[in-house]
Amino acid sequence: xxxxxxxxxSADVNGVSIVPTAGKPRQVxxxxxxxxxxxxxxxxxxxxxxxxxxxxxxxxxxxxxxLQLRRRLGTAMGPDTPGSAKDVLATRHGGxxxxxxxxxxxxxxxxxxxxxxxxxxxxxxxxxxxxxxxxALAVWEGTALVDVSTGPILEIEVLRLEESRLVTVERRIxxxxxxxxxTELIAELTDLIARHPQHEGLHSQAMVALYRSGRQATALDVxxxxxxxxxxxxxxxxxxxxxxxxxxxxxxDPALDVVCGPRRGSTFNLYAA
Numbered sequence: 338x339x340x341x342x343x344x345x346x347s348a349d350v351n352g353v354s355i356v357p358t359a360g361k362p363r364q365v366x367x368x369x370x371x372x373x374x375x376x377x378x379x380x381x382x383x384x385x386x387x388x389x390x391x392x393x394x395x396x397x398x399x400x401x402x403x404l405q406l407r408r409r410l411g412t413a414m415g416p417d418t419p420g421s422a423k424d425v426l427a428t429r430h431g432g433x434x435x436x437x438x439x440x441x442x443x444x445x446x447x448x449x450x451x452x453x454x455x456x457x458x459x460x461x462x463x464x465x466x467x468x469x470x471x472x473a474l475a476v477w478e479g480t481a482l483v484d485v486s487t488g489p490i491l492e493i494e495v496l497r498l499e500e501s502r503l504v505t506v507e508r509r510i511x512x513x514x515x516x517x518x519x520t521e522l523i524a525e526l527t528d529l530i531a532r533h534p535q536h537e538g539l540h541s542q543a544m545v546a547l548y549r550s551g552r553q554a555t556a557l558d559v560x561x562x563x564x565x566x567x568x569x570x571x572x573x574x575x576x577x578x579x580x581x582x583x584x585x586x587x588x589x590d591p592a593l594d595v596v597c598g599p600r601r602g603s604t605f606n607l608y609a610a
Contacts, residue, residue, distance in 0.1 A: 344478025350413035378432040385488040470509035519549040538605040581608035
């Protein structure tokens with residue numbers, strides 16, 4: 338079985354999709370897919386499907402959804418496959434579990450690659466870190482569970498993954514900046530700060546990329562526009578490290594031109610206290 342949640346929900350067995358068309362069974366399959374080999378308690382499944390408006394028939398209806406999924410599994414597995422659909426989508430005391438190896442789910446592959454990239458990043462192997470982070474980001478096929486109507490449990494998982502994705506993008510850009518790829522990053526960072534207009538980390542990276550590409554005035558304008566937005570919308574000034582980065586650019590601090598300094602931190606913390 339191969340399962341994808343980093344994009345549209347996809348689950349194939351022997352090349353045959355087992356994803357139901359109805360919304361609530363799709364939620365059940367998606368939630369079970371996040372925890373391969375682990376029991377998902379019945380109350381958790383019910384909360385995901387119905388939230389606080391649980392019908393009296395909730396248990397019976399949930400069992401019907403499980404039965405529908407097992408039927409699709411059985412059809413895809415075929416008569417010659419060892420085991421049965423009940424072995425793959427198993428009933429356990431108090432819940433259900435999807436009995437598949439974690440590596441069958443794209444989230445597991447993504448998180449493994451991120452961990453490998455982070456390890457290389459902390460060791461100072463920027464080339465390898467950037468490559469692993471790129472591989473991790475390539476696992477994504479769009480917004481997580483973009484075609485699933487998510488309830489409270491899946492919504493938390495989707496938010497967690499989208500935040501992880503953005504952090505991974507930041508770390509990959511950090512590695513690329515230390516490798517001297519500032520000019521190649523400008524277009525990407527311009528798009529990112531437009532999508533995340535209050536994100537100081539991405540703005541600091543855009544400022545550094547522009548500054549190192551000989552565009553000091555544009556880098557300073559990025560700071561000016563961010564500061565104006567933060568003051569007008571939130572009533573706060575930029576963080577101290579971003580203010581110090583801005584000051585360093587005004588004074589043409591030579592440290593800004595050091596692509597690979599001794600510290601293995603983020604671009605955002607170049608001027609941390």
